[in-house]
Amino acid sequence: MANVTINPAEAAISAEHLVRRFGNFTAVNDVSFRVEKGQIFGFLGPNGSGKTTVIKMLTGLLPLSGGSALVEGLDVRTDSESVRERIGYMSQNFSLYYDLTVAENLQFYGRIYSLERARLKRRIDEIVQLNGLAPYLNRLAAQLSGGWKQRLALGCAMLHEPTLLFLDEPTAGIDPVARRQLWDLLFELSGHGITFFVTTHYMDEAERCSHVAYIYYGKLIADGTPNSLRELPDVQPQGTLRVEITTPEVTRALRFARHLPGIRSATIFGQSIHALIEDHFNLADLRNQLLKNGIAVTEIRPLAPSLEDVFVELTYKHQAMLETARA
Amino acid sequence: MRNFFRGFGAVFYKEVLHVRRDPATLFFSLVIPLLQMVVLGFGIDTNIRQVNTVVYNADGRRESRELIDRLKNSDTFHIWRYVGNDQDLNDAIIAGKARVGIKVPVDYSDRLLHDMSAQVLVLIDGSDSSVACQAINVTTAIGLDESLRRILQDRSTFAVDIRPKLLFNPDSRSPNFLLPGLTAILLLNVTTFLTAFSIVREKERGTLEQLFVTPVRPMGLLLGKLLPYLVIGFSELCLILSFMRFVFQVPIHGSVLLLAFLSLPYLFVSLSIGILVSSKANTQSEAIQLAFLTFLPSIFFSGYIFPRETMPTVFYVISYFIPASYYINITRGIILRGAGIAHLWIDGLALFAIGTLLLVIAARRFQNKVIMA
Numbered sequence: 001m002a003n004v005t006i007n008p009a010e011a012a013i014s015a016e017h018l019v020r021r022f023g024n025f026t027a028v029n030d031v032s033f034r035v036e037k038g039q040i041f042g043f044l045g046p047n048g049s050g051k052t053t054v055i056k057m058l059t060g061l062l063p064l065s066g067g068s069a070l071v072e073g074l075d076v077r078t079d080s081e082s083v084r085e086r087i088g089y090m091s092q093n094f095s096l097y098y099d100l101t102v103a104e105n106l107q108f109y110g111r112i113y114s115l116e117r118a119r120l121k122r123r124i125d126e127i128v129q130l131n132g133l134a135p136y137l138n139r140l141a142a143q144l145s146g147g148w149k150q151r152l153a154l155g156c157a158m159l160h161e162p163t164l165l166f167l168d169e170p171t172a173g174i175d176p177v178a179r180r181q182l183w184d185l186l187f188e189l190s191g192h193g194i195t196f197f198v199t200t201h202y203m204d205e206a207e208r209c210s211h212v213a214y215i216y217y218g219k220l221i222a223d224g225t226p227n228s229l230r231e232l233p234d235v236q237p238q239g240t241l242r243v244e245i246t247t248p249e250v251t252r253a254l255r256f257a258r259h260l261p262g263i264r265s266a267t268i269f270g271q272s273i274h275a276l277i278e279d280h281f282n283l284a285d286l287r288n289q290l291l292k293n294g295i296a297v298t299e300i301r302p303l304a305p306s307l308e309d310v311f312v313e314l315t316y317k318h319q320a321m322l323e324t325a326r327a
Numbered sequence: 328m329r330n331f332f333r334g335f336g337a338v339f340y341k342e343v344l345h346v347r348r349d350p351a352t353l354f355f356s357l358v359i360p361l362l363q364m365v366v367l368g369f370g371i372d373t374n375i376r377q378v379n380t381v382v383y384n385a386d387g388r389r390e391s392r393e394l395i396d397r398l399k400n401s402d403t404f405h406i407w408r409y410v411g412n413d414q415d416l417n418d419a420i421i422a423g424k425a426r427v428g429i430k431v432p433v434d435y436s437d438r439l440l441h442d443m444s445a446q447v448l449v450l451i452d453g454s455d456s457s458v459a460c461q462a463i464n465v466t467t468a469i470g471l472d473e474s475l476r477r478i479l480q481d482r483s484t485f486a487v488d489i490r491p492k493l494l495f496n497p498d499s500r501s502p503n504f505l506l507p508g509l510t511a512i513l514l515l516n517v518t519t520f521l522t523a524f525s526i527v528r529e530k531e532r533g534t535l536e537q538l539f540v541t542p543v544r545p546m547g548l549l550l551g552k553l554l555p556y557l558v559i560g561f562s563e564l565c566l567i568l569s570f571m572r573f574v575f576q577v578p579i580h581g582s583v584l585l586l587a588f589l590s591l592p593y594l595f596v597s598l599s600i601g602i603l604v605s606s607k608a609n610t611q612s613e614a615i616q617l618a619f620l621t622f623l624p625s626i627f628f629s630g631y632i633f634p635r636e637t638m639p640t641v642f643y644v645i646s647y648f649i650p651a652s653y654y655i656n657i658t659r660g661i662i663l664r665g666a667g668i669a670h671l672w673i674d675g676l677a678l679f680a681i682g683t684l685l686l687v688i689a690a691r692r693f694q695n696k697v698i699m700a
Contacts, residue, residue, distance in 0.1 A: 059540050060540075061536075061539055061540065081542055084540060084541060085542050087540070089537065091536060093532075093533040094533075095533045095534040095536060095537035097345070097534060099344075099345060099348045099349065100341070100344055100345075104341075104344055107340075108340070108341045108344075111337035111340060112337045112541045112542070112543055113541060113542065114333070114337075166540075
């Protein structure tokens with residue numbers, strides 16, 4: 001692909017063979033990826049799999065045990081202070097000063113980045129307008145609801161006009177409306193060329209990212225656009241078909257389906273079962289087999305894998321690999 | 328250099344906002360030390376006087392009564408009760424009702440009249456060494472005095488006449504001795520807690536982590552946090568000194584300006600201790616415990632209560648590493664003895680050196696332990 005010839009300086013982030021060890025424990029194990037400018041890069045993985053560690057390494061908070069990383073073209077190992085000038089960071093606990101007002105919080109972060117007076121004033125006006133904070137300027141940060149705290153925190157992280165923003169679980173504990181509004185805002189900003197590196201546990205958020213990477217116990221096991229991940233051979237092996245079986249008796253159907261020859265895997269999704277079946281398997285046959293065993297079937301239809309399917313498949317496969325390696 | 332202290336102005340501005348937003352904390356941190364001062368200043372008297380004493384006067388004649396009057400007039404003894412037998416005398420001491428028991432034997436006056444040696448038994452409760460010591464000294468001195476006068480009659484003066492003169496604190500008032508030392512402990516207390524809390528609160532809130540992703544430098548952050556509390560600590564010092572001078576009437580013999588000037592390095596030290604505490608503690612309750620750990624040596628090994636010179640060598644050496652030792656030397660020197668910069672510059676320099684060292688250690692700990700955690 002043409003990717004290989006692209007100058008790494010043009011990427012927002014270019015991480016090569018990142019390693020981070022804590023004593024004997026390897027938290028991040030040979031992780032490489034690229035984030036292009038203007039992307040919304042979703043970084044996913046179970047808790048404790050190394051997401052926050054990677055962010056800390058990329059923001060210059062943690063030294064690398066191995067590998068290298070260029071952030072906005074700057075080496076994080078030697079130039080972390082310049083890196084910090086160019087990036088913004090919002091952690092999941094919205095690091096605001098609760099006893100200061102909204103305006104004072106903005107003022108403070110502006111001064112930290114040593115913006116001159118005129119520019120600070122202009123930036124605060126812009127942020128207030130963009131995030132709709134105007135009615136709350138003189139309110140203490142403690143009195144804001146979760147969604148507004150998050151907007152303020154985002155505003156504080158953007159004051160110095162960073163070209164790259166790290167958002168560590170920005171929507172944890174936020175109501176669905178505020179979540180939707182935040183993502184609308186991210187799309188708008190990314191339209192202006194700002195790059196986002198976002199960690200999340202929400203699959204609907206992952207689907208909205210322009211690029212997704214999945215880290216599992218320190219190893220990067222998937223990296224691509226949501227659509228390209230759906231077509232990975234591990235997720236959708238040759239000669240298989242993904243179907244959705246809608247039934248009022250999901251648990252019984254699942255127990256039964258798992259023992260049918262020709263069904264590779266099956267998982268419950270709400271009122272239905274997502275199953276990976278071999279494509280010689282006739283859908284009408286499947287329905288008959290279920291009915292014969294007294295399981296009512298509302299509908300069986302082919303299904304494109306969701307990102308959740310993708311990560312579940314990849315996790316299973318990786319777990320199996322880890323176990324064989326151990327044995 | 329500008330870069331090294333980056334973020335100082337912003338952090339300073341923000342700390343001032345925190346303090347202004349929470350006047351109650353400020354008020355209490357300023358007033359509680361004054362209350363402690365009142366309690367200690369009025370409540371503690373290191374002079375031993377009016378020790379409860381039980382007397383069994385088996386003689387009861389004029390000579391024996393004169394002896395007891397002399398003991399009473401020494402101000403050291405307060406006759407708690409007269410008893411009529413040895414058993415009651417012993418019981419009063421064992422029960423803790425009296426610290427001293429005096430028994431004048433039945434033949435006291437007779438032996439004196441016949442120019443024979445008369446014995447008086449003095450029982451002393453040794454469980455408090457300073458009380459016991461004072462009781463021994465005073466009773467022996469009165470016995471000696473009584474004997475000499477009987478030998479000399481009214482004939483002449485003593486051959487050797489020792490005239491002790493107490494310098495600096497002629498009335499040997501306890502507040503004069505205690506309060507200059509207490510100043511050191513109170514300042515340490517207030518400033519250490521304020522700085523430690525202001526940083527640990529940011530750890531708990533997660534804002535510290537946020538600050539570390541900005542271009543702010545550890546030194547800029549720490550000094551920005553330190554300076555507002557230096558101002559508060561200095562106001563506290565002014566309050567304490569005015570209280571000491573005008574409520575407790577402790578005269579300040581030296582220069583108040585010099586005292587203020589030499590207090591700056593001490594405040595700097597206690598603020599640095601606060602920062603060091605906060606680099607270790609992750610919660611406010613941890614901070615309280617760690618801070619207390621630093622107060623105890625300051626109270627016991629600094630010479631505030633027990634003179635440093637009488638400590639066992641190990642503790643005497645330790646006392647050189649305790650900032651309060653130097654500062655107590657400074658406060659007592661200026662307030663009580665009217666000492667000047669020529670006498671005290673070494674103490675000031677030592678404090679400044681310790682403060683700088685602590686701040687550098689704290690900044691490094693922040694770099695390595697807090698940021699990289």
